Amino acid sequence: MNTLVLVEHDNNSVNDATLAVVTAAGQIGEVTALVAGNDCASVAEEAGKIAGVSKVLKADDAAYGDFLAENVAPLVAGLMDGYDAFLAPATTSGKNIAPRVAAHLDVMQISDILSVEGDKTFTRPIYAGNAIATVQSSDPKLVITVRGTAFEKAATEGGSAAIEDASGPGDAGLSSFVSREVADGGDRPELASANVIVSGGRALKDSETFEQIINPLADKLGAAIGASRAAVDAGYVPNDYQVGQTGKIVAPEVYIAIGISGAIQHLAGMKDSKVIIAINKDEDAPIFQVADIGLVADLYNAVPELTNAL
Amino acid sequence: MKILVPVKRVIDYNVKPRVKADGSGVDLANVKMSMNPFDEIAVEEAIRIKEAGKAEEIVAVSIGPAKAQETLRTALAMGADRAILVETDEEVEPLAVAKILKAIADEEQPGLVLLGKQSISDDSNQTGQMLAALMGRPQGTFANTIEIDGDSVSVKREIDGGLETVKLTIPAIVTTDLRLNEPRYASLPNIMKAKKKPLDTKTPGDFGVDIAPRLTTTHVAEPPVRQAGEKVEDVAALVEKIKALGIA
Numbered sequence: 001m002n003t004l005v006l007v008e009h010d011n012n013s014v015n016d017a018t019l020a021v022v023t024a025a026g027q028i029g030e031v032t033a034l035v036a037g038n039d040c041a042s043v044a045e046e047a048g049k050i051a052g053v054s055k056v057l058k059a060d061d062a063a064y065g066d067f068l069a070e071n072v073a074p075l076v077a078g079l080m081d082g083y084d085a086f087l088a089p090a091t092t093s094g095k096n097i098a099p100r101v102a103a104h105l106d107v108m109q110i111s112d113i114l115s116v117e118g119d120k121t122f123t124r125p126i127y128a129g130n131a132i133a134t135v136q137s138s139d140p141k142l143v144i145t146v147r148g149t150a151f152e153k154a155a156t157e158g159g160s161a162a163i164e165d166a167s168g169p170g171d172a173g174l175s176s177f178v179s180r181e182v183a184d185g186g187d188r189p190e191l192a193s194a195n196v197i198v199s200g201g202r203a204l205k206d207s208e209t210f211e212q213i214i215n216p217l218a219d220k221l222g223a224a225i226g227a228s229r230a231a232v233d234a235g236y237v238p239n240d241y242q243v244g245q246t247g248k249i250v251a252p253e254v255y256i257a258i259g260i261s262g263a264i265q266h267l268a269g270m271k272d273s274k275v276i277i278a279i280n281k282d283e284d285a286p287i288f289q290v291a292d293i294g295l296v297a298d299l300y301n302a303v304p305e306l307t308n309a310l
Numbered sequence: 311m312k313i314l315v316p317v318k319r320v321i322d323y324n325v326k327p328r329v330k331a332d333g334s335g336v337d338l339a340n341v342k343m344s345m346n347p348f349d350e351i352a353v354e355e356a357i358r359i360k361e362a363g364k365a366e367e368i369v370a371v372s373i374g375p376a377k378a379q380e381t382l383r384t385a386l387a388m389g390a391d392r393a394i395l396v397e398t399d400e401e402v403e404p405l406a407v408a409k410i411l412k413a414i415a416d417e418e419q420p421g422l423v424l425l426g427k428q429s430i431s432d433d434s435n436q437t438g439q440m441l442a443a444l445m446g447r448p449q450g451t452f453a454n455t456i457e458i459d460g461d462s463v464s465v466k467r468e469i470d471g472g473l474e475t476v477k478l479t480i481p482a483i484v485t486t487d488l489r490l491n492e493p494r495y496a497s498l499p500n501i502m503k504a505k506k507k508p509l510d511t512k513t514p515g516d517f518g519v520d521i522a523p524r525l526t527t528t529h530v531a532e533p534p535v536r537q538a539g540e541k542v543e544d545v546a547a548l549v550e551k552i553k554a555l556g557i558a
């Protein structure tokens with residue numbers, strides 16, 4: 001089988017989320033990486049070096065520079081004649097584009113796969129990860145989004161794929177990009193790929209308190225910062241901090257949940273973490289049912305004390 | 311302008327789903343069902359747009375069993391004007407849902423279709439995007455803010471890195487994210503009034519849509535269960551544990 005992988009990038013470099021998709025695609029067949037962007041030659045070169053990529057298609061056009069689904073999906077659909085499967089990361093960008101490609105091809109998308117079980121058979125989580133379904137497709141072509149935490153990342157070196165130019169219909173004239181507000185995390189690792197995550201919940205009261213309590217501990221551990229939906233809704237932190245069924249799915253080495261009760265929607269986003277540490281003053285909080293290490297304590301005393309001692 | 315709001319009946323978000331012992335699926339017998347929370351947000355947004363004088367009519371649609379009428383009545387009680395039930399006892403996949411919605415949109419000619427970004431049952435996150443492709447119209451997924459301005463709509467989207475704004479020409483498809491609004495509760499008088507609002511019943515066949523599934527679920531299993539670990543006495547003990555993990 002021949003697979004086409006959507007490379008996620010910012011026109012400068014390849015986003016890590018792509019690497020797990022390359023691994024998943026490699027379990028299905030040959031991997032061609034599609035770099036659709038504007039002035040994206042450096043991305044195409046980087047993609048060509050990813051281990052397991054055998055060819056790179058570069059569609060360099062202003063219409064693809066902002067990754068608008070209305071423009072990128074027809075490009076992908078047009079290229080699919082030569083491929084049996086299209087795979088994208090289950091990121092907000094992949095989830096925006098892939099279903100549109102599926103509809104163009106008149107096939108069902110298989111969302112958020114966890115494993116490849118056969119040519120057309122995959123597992124995927126349903127009901128917030130409370131059930132794992134094995135699904136088999138009868139469609140002539142596959143459109144798949146891949147859960148990044150479920151596959152090893154392909155190595156960023158080792159490949160030497162040739163780069164070919166590709167083109168599509170360009171600007172569909174339906175939508176335009178206006179602006180992007182992306183917080184600069186400084187040296188802090190990205191939530192989706194961090195080794196250690198410190199997450200705060202509703203108990204953190206307000207944004208100043210959240211910052212005073214959570215940030216110093218995260219700094220000490222070189223950790224990314226996450227949050228529950230309650231903390232995001234209350235405005236303590238921006239929306240992209242949300243971990244959970246309807247936020248980001250993470251699986252770091254260590255996840256530290258502070259003042260988070262452990263609702264199923266939150267657990268859905270973090271219960272595959274290697275080690276879970278919970279600090280909560282309620283000894284019956286559901287988070288303790290999944291925590292490897294629990295501390296029943298008032299976070300306002302415990303967290304500063306912990307930060308100082310590390 | 312007319313707004314079309316597709317609403318799905320799903321397991322209530324407070325219920326912990328259980329996998330059937332024979333691995334054939336999730337046990338939905340006697341389980342509390344509700345409107346998909348993202349769809350409540352979509353209905354609320356449609357009502358706010360209408361209240362702001364930018365839409366005249368809100369049509370709620372559901373594809374599902376006869377009981378999905380309850381979900382539609384909830385939408386009507388919140389403030390939708392009329393409803394369409396496309397009745398079927400089959401599990402309809404997002405692609406087929408999108409095809410039925412396209413057929414309804416062809417008849418109704420809405421300026422906006424407002425959907426949930428994902429249903430909390432199947433978590434597919436694809437119906438809106440598929441509908442947009444089938445209609446050949448733009449999509450604003452994961453909406454945090456929607457502003458209608460003449461014949462275009464600006465959608466601020468919740469993306470992995472933060473927020474992004476796109477401008478779409480109307481008719482457009484928008485899918486809701488959690489921060490778009492806080493849905494209202496239907497008042498008792500409105501629940502009574504909703505009983506008299508029009509609700510049409512159709513079948514997928516009326517729209518000539520083939521709903522035969524493309525995917526077969528061969529097995530549904532419980533995920534690996536995580537065991538609770540130990541509780542430590544105090545911060546000093548936690549510090550030791552964290553140091554032993556080699557991260558500090």
Ligand SMILES: Cc1cc2nc3c(=O)[nH]c(=O)nc-3n(C[C@H](O)[C@H](O)[C@H](O)COP(=O)(O)OP(=O)(O)OC[C@H]3O[C@@H](n4cnc5c(N)ncnc54)[C@H](O)[C@@H]3O)c2cc1C
Nearest residue numbers: 201202203228229230244245246247259261265266281299
């Ligand atoms: C459609 C839908 C989607 C959702 N998606 C998500 C999602 O993706 N992610 C998500 O997280 N949630 C999601 N939720 C929300 C979820 O159901 C919970 O409401 C939310 O996770 C609760 O956040 P929390 O644990 O911070 O708050 P709470 O449940 O209020 O818990 C606060 C905890 O802090 C503890 N606490 C209070 N004070 C202290 C103190 N001084 N010291 C120590 N501990 C203290 C309390 O004991 C409590 O356990 C979703 C809900 C819906 C309906």
Ligand SMILES: Cc1cc2nc3c(=O)[nH]c(=O)nc-3n(C[C@H](O)[C@H](O)[C@H](O)COP(=O)(O)OP(=O)(O)OC[C@H]3O[C@@H](n4cnc5c(N)ncnc54)[C@H](O)[C@@H]3O)c2cc1C
Nearest residue numbers: 316373402403404425426428429432434435436437525527
């Ligand atoms: C027990 C069980 C077994 C299943 N078995 C299978 C199976 O064997 N094969 C298979 O492919 N699928 C199966 N499904 C999945 C089912 O087909 C999907 O739930 C459904 O088609 C739509 O997916 P979604 O709601 O996740 O779509 P999403 O794309 O997540 O939904 C997004 C939005 O689209 C709208 N929408 C979606 N569906 C409807 C609807 N019916 N009416 C109105 N609006 C709607 C809503 O606005 C919703 O918020 C099963 C589901 C269950 C619960």
